Amino acid sequence: METIAVNKTIAIQIGASNQGNRIVLFDNSLPSNIPSEGIISINGFLKNLKAYSKITSLASAPIPAIGLEDTDQERLIKIMDIEWNNPRIQVDLEISNDGSNYITLGSVSLINQAGYPFRNFSLLDFYTDGLAAELGSNGKIACSVKDVGYGKLASVDALTIYGSVTQEIVINDLLTNNEAIPTTKNLLAATNTLISNASNKAGLTIFNGSNEAVFIGYTATTNNTDYSIRLSSGKGYEFPVPVYSGNIYAYSVNASTIQITEFRSV
Missing domain, CATH: 2.60.120.770 (Jelly Rolls)
Structure with missing residues (x-):
């Protein structure tokens, strides 16, 4: 048996022109430059996935009014209230085991946060609580931009999803x-x-x-x-x-x- 490791970078800009359909972030299929003969398995390991957003088309959301005497739970409730009860654009994180049927694993809320020119998100946690999320052959990860009552991304907005993935391709070298x-x-x-x-x-x-x-x-x-x-x-x-x-x-x-x-x- 022979194993080939292929490292890939995820770098996708999402905007008004390409947000209409589901956006595939990684497709764990065989790379086009590797012959299919003798392939035993294709395993994908999502090692890093983050997002950068700069939203200016929405009304600004205030900074949470957190007091010194607030408990951890009270602070969390105030932060969540800002995230989910202000003008926002929703991005759903999805996964598929066959490339056709997708399951939503979670969502992030894009807001115009007062005092912050941009925001960063860690997305890997939606797919695993370990160091990497493993995908089988033909597995895909994707995202969808949703209108939750405030519209979608405008031309003045920016959303970039970036990360890294490694494919381990196992080949039966007796056949190759x-x-x-x-x-x-x-x-x-x-x-x-x-x-x-x-x-x-x-x-x-x-x-x-x-x-x-x-x-x-x-x-x-x-x-x-x-x-x-x-x-x-x-x-x-x-x-x-x-x-x-x-x-x-x-x-x-x-x-x-x-x-x-x-x-x-x-």
């Missing part, structure tokens, strides 16, 4: 660096040469699709009492790497059929 040779071997009721000797064997799997037990060995005397591997009907075996380069033999008490896939370096 070698030639796969599938064959079906009809075994006589005797000792048969299953695989001839070859120095470029990179991998070997066998599957017994017959109704007979098949006995595998490394000598021409292989039989049902002198063998290395016994394959019952419907069972398979993957030879350990490095694969034995000499002849490999199979014995069957009655005629049978076995499926073989060789991987040879090219």
